[in-house]
Amino acid sequence: xxxxxxxxxxxxxxxxxxxxxxxxxxxxxxxxxxxxxxxxxxxxxxxxxxxxxxxxxxxxxxxxxxxxxxxxxxxxxxxxxxxxxxxxxxxxxxxxxxxxxxxxxxxxxxxxxxxxxxxxxxxxxxxxxxxxxxxxxxxxxxxxxxxxxxxxxxxxxxxxxxxxxxxxxxxxxxxxxxxxxxxxxxxxxxxxxxxxxxxxxxxxxxxxxxxxxxxxxxxxxxxxxxxxxxxxxxxxxxxxxxxxxxxxxxxxxxxxxxxxxxxxxxxxxxxxxxxxxxxxxxxxxxxxxxxxxxxxxxxxxxxxxxxxxxxxxxx
Amino acid sequence: xxxxxxxxxxxxxxxxxxxxxxxxxxxxxxxxxxxxxxxxxxxxxxxxxxxxxxxxxxxxxxxxxxxxxxxxxxxxxxxxxxxxxxxxxxxxxxxxxxxxxxxxxxxxxxxxxxxxxxxxxxxxxxxxxxxxxxxxxxxxxxxxxxxxxxxxxxxxxxxxxxxxxxxxxxxxxxxxxxxxxxxxxxxxxxxxxxxxxxxxxxxxxxxxxxxxxxxxxxxxxxxxxxxxxxxxxxxxxxxxxxxxxxxxxxxxxxxxxxxxxxxxxxxxxxxxxxxxxxxxxxxxxxxxxxxxxxxxxxxxxxxxxxxxxxxxxxxxxxxxxxxxxxxxxxxxxxxxxxxxxxxxxxxxxxxxxxxxxxxxxxxxxxxxxxxxxxxxxxx
Numbered sequence: 001x002x003x004x005x006x007x008x009x010x011x012x013x014x015x016x017x018x019x020x021x022x023x024x025x026x027x028x029x030x031x032x033x034x035x036x037x038x039x040x041x042x043x044x045x046x047x048x049x050x051x052x053x054x055x056x057x058x059x060x061x062x063x064x065x066x067x068x069x070x071x072x073x074x075x076x077x078x079x080x081x082x083x084x085x086x087x088x089x090x091x092x093x094x095x096x097x098x099x100x101x102x103x104x105x106x107x108x109x110x111x112x113x114x115x116x117x118x119x120x121x122x123x124x125x126x127x128x129x130x131x132x133x134x135x136x137x138x139x140x141x142x143x144x145x146x147x148x149x150x151x152x153x154x155x156x157x158x159x160x161x162x163x164x165x166x167x168x169x170x171x172x173x174x175x176x177x178x179x180x181x182x183x184x185x186x187x188x189x190x191x192x193x194x195x196x197x198x199x200x201x202x203x204x205x206x207x208x209x210x211x212x213x214x215x216x217x218x219x220x221x222x223x224x225x226x227x228x229x230x231x232x233x234x235x236x237x238x239x240x241x242x243x244x245x246x247x248x249x250x251x252x253x254x255x256x257x258x259x260x261x262x263x264x265x266x267x268x269x270x271x272x273x274x275x276x277x278x279x280x281x282x283x284x285x286x287x288x289x290x291x292x293x294x295x296x297x298x299x300x301x302x303x304x305x306x307x308x309x310x311x312x313x314x315x
Numbered sequence: 316x317x318x319x320x321x322x323x324x325x326x327x328x329x330x331x332x333x334x335x336x337x338x339x340x341x342x343x344x345x346x347x348x349x350x351x352x353x354x355x356x357x358x359x360x361x362x363x364x365x366x367x368x369x370x371x372x373x374x375x376x377x378x379x380x381x382x383x384x385x386x387x388x389x390x391x392x393x394x395x396x397x398x399x400x401x402x403x404x405x406x407x408x409x410x411x412x413x414x415x416x417x418x419x420x421x422x423x424x425x426x427x428x429x430x431x432x433x434x435x436x437x438x439x440x441x442x443x444x445x446x447x448x449x450x451x452x453x454x455x456x457x458x459x460x461x462x463x464x465x466x467x468x469x470x471x472x473x474x475x476x477x478x479x480x481x482x483x484x485x486x487x488x489x490x491x492x493x494x495x496x497x498x499x500x501x502x503x504x505x506x507x508x509x510x511x512x513x514x515x516x517x518x519x520x521x522x523x524x525x526x527x528x529x530x531x532x533x534x535x536x537x538x539x540x541x542x543x544x545x546x547x548x549x550x551x552x553x554x555x556x557x558x559x560x561x562x563x564x565x566x567x568x569x570x571x572x573x574x575x576x577x578x579x580x581x582x583x584x585x586x587x588x589x590x591x592x593x594x595x596x597x598x599x600x601x602x603x604x605x606x607x608x609x610x611x612x613x614x615x616x617x618x619x620x621x622x623x624x625x626x627x628x629x630x631x632x633x634x635x636x637x638x639x640x641x642x643x644x645x646x647x648x649x650x651x652x653x654x655x656x657x658x659x660x661x662x663x664x665x666x667x668x669x670x671x672x673x674x675x676x677x678x679x680x681x682x683x684x685x686x687x688x689x690x691x692x693x694x
Contacts, residue, residue, distance in 0.1 A: 088524030
């Protein structure tokens with residue numbers, strides 16, 4: 001049985017009248033890349049901060065590596081790496097010095113620390129920028145430095161709090177590859193983000209939270225299985241008769257049909273070969289079409305259906 | 316590990332332009348301003364003589380006090396006091412119009428009353444003189460009551476008053492230009508609080524992201540802050556010493572005391588300044604900019620109340636709320652420089668040094684006590 005790295009039980013956190021975490025529970029196993037998804041204000045960062053004991057909480061328990069986590073547990077802190085949402089480096093120190101400084105707060109041995117720092121620099125691809133000061137770095141490079149400072153000491157549990165916000169595509173890919181590599185090397189990852197595609201790409205298990213509560217949890221396929229829509233068949237065709245649309249609607253597993261701007265959208269719940277049945281129906285009724293294709297549901301649709309709102313506010 | 320923290324905190328502070336600006340450039344600019352403004356004016360001024368008014372004394376007493384005061388002279392042989400004997404109606408007018416430094420009511424020699432004008436130096440000199448008169452009056456009365464003790468009492472009365480000893484030993488310096496330079500040094504020391512403030516700002520999770528990152532590491536947080544404070548203090552001391560060197564070597568101000576003493580007071584003052592910023596930085600969970608603004612306000616108001624900008628204010632505070640002068644770090648640092656400037660290395664000077672050390676320890680301890688809290692209700 002896999003070792004439980006993080007165990008949160010009935011966590012309650014209040015900010016005066018506002019309940020930020022409402023009896024929130026969670027378990028993360030060793031080796032997982034665990035995605036924490038939720039809109040702004042859903043409680044993701046509060047959960048992370050409680051986990052790290054930066055925030056006090058009103059009720060509940062937090063265990064890390066099977067032991068109760070408190071602000072005085074330096075032994076547990078030594079096993080955690082954190083990449084915060086905002087870049088947390090010293091402007092007055094160079095890239096190398098920043099990584100060396102933060103790594104040095106964990107690793108006492110000079111030779112080991114030197115190796116770890118060089119590994120981290122290579123890992124994030126900042127070899128050419130070691131003597132640069134942070135203000136000379138682009139947003140993407142700055143994010144990579146932020147990551148290097150959080151992972152240089154080779155922690156067992158790494159928490160990434162939206163590490164790719166405002167990052168160029170090249171740096172984003174580099175960061176995502178890096179996280180996958182860290183996981184491959186044995187680190188357990190907690191990844192909070194707004195970006196659904198990153199979660200789909202990276203995470204082995206996903207928790208969707210809203211209003212401080214767990215809304216859904218599972219693998220991405222399990223989550224997709226939780227919603228009614230399992231496949232959408234889209235057909236580009238002109239002048240479809242209402243009678244023909246009703247025949248499509250009557251097909252097995254079809255639960256919704258809409259027709260706008262020469263585009264017919266057939267939503268199906270369950271069933272296999274739904275697109276074949278739609279194609280057959282067009283052929284049987286001698287109705288012509290220009291293009292037909294099938295769309296599988298994304299996590300975005302899962303999120304939309306479960307929470308009733310878009311994940312991202314602005315993009 | 317902590318040695319490396321010390322080194323990196325030094326590096327960090329050296330590259331902190333804003334901090335160095337306040338700690339180094341500020342004194343250089345202000346010092347240059349003082350130099351350009353006051354050195355030529357005061358360089359032409361001679362030794363100051365204080366005008367003192369005597370009131371309510373009998374003819375005999377008035378003559379005795381007048382002769383005594385006029386007999387007190389500086390090292391250069393110049394008279395220290397000029398005595399005037401005003402008409403009753405003129406008393407207050409004299410004082411308020413700055414025509415005399417003080418008025419001595421000598422109706423009772425054992426209890427001479429002194430009304431002082433706003434000059435702090437004059438206040439101290441006259442207070443000491445009045446003290447000598449009072450002491451001698453009491454001793455004379457005792458000698459009359461107990462003739463057997465007369466010999467001892469006579470010996471006591473002929474001893475040189477402490478004031479004169481101090482002035483002669485350390486070289487009193489009442490040059491206003493030098494006073495400004497002392498005020499400038501005191502200001503530099505107090506400004507070192509910016510360096511101290513940076514320590515909690517960089518290590519508290521609820522203030523900066525860097526603080527949050529440090530809080531997540533397995534280091535002893537208090538030790539980390541203490542080491543960081545040491546690094547900040549070292550940088551500030553260097554800045555202060557640059558200020559001292561500037562005053563002594565570039566502006567060539569004769570500070571009236573040994574350079575060693577000047578440096579000692581500057582270092583202790585800087586440490587007190589750092590610990591002030593360190594303690595203030597730990598108060599409450601307010602934002603970084605607000606803390607910096609509060610410290611600036613504290614330093615400015617504290618400096619104003621301690622007379623760094625206008626001598627009279629400190630006297631007013633001393634009159635109406637003396638405790639403030641005992642606990643205000645600016646006043647304590649100013650007092651140490653003032654003691655050194657006016658009285659040299661006397662009891663008051665050593666008392667100031669001890670007060671600075673005690674305050675530094677207390678403020679640092681307060682900061683460290685508050686730094687232990689590492690989980691916050693909100694961040």
